Amino acid sequence: MFNPAFMTVRQGDKVDLTVFVVNGDKHESWITDPDGREVVTKTIWNRGREYKVSFIAEKVGPYQLICSEHAPTMAATFLVLPRK
Numbered sequence: 001m002f003n004p005a006f007m008t009v010r011q012g013d014k015v016d017l018t019v020f021v022v023n024g025d026k027h028e029s030w031i032t033d034p035d036g037r038e039v040v041t042k043t044i045w046n047r048g049r050e051y052k053v054s055f056i057a058e059k060v061g062p063y064q065l066i067c068s069e070h071a072p073t074m075a076a077t078f079l080v081l082p083r084k
């Protein structure tokens with residue numbers, strides 16, 4: 001699982017994500033925008049290491065962080081809210 005698994009951000013924000021892998025040997029992970037387009041390309045995350053990825057939250061709606069090894073339970077959502 002990802003913890004936290006739900007975050008909200010504002011449209012146009014740059015999301016800087018730092019992930020530390022506690023459990024599981026490896027996780028093939030990526031992030032998609034609300035239209036299913038990859039905004040962070042697939043990479044392998046290994047246990048005991050820290051990874052940094054970032055993307056711009058251009059579209060309103062759910063961005064999904066997915067791990068193919070442990071789908072569908074290992075997923076997280078960044079819900080992008082309209083900028084006021």
Ligand SMILES: [Cu+2]
Nearest residue numbers: 027067070074
């Ligand atoms: Cu995983």
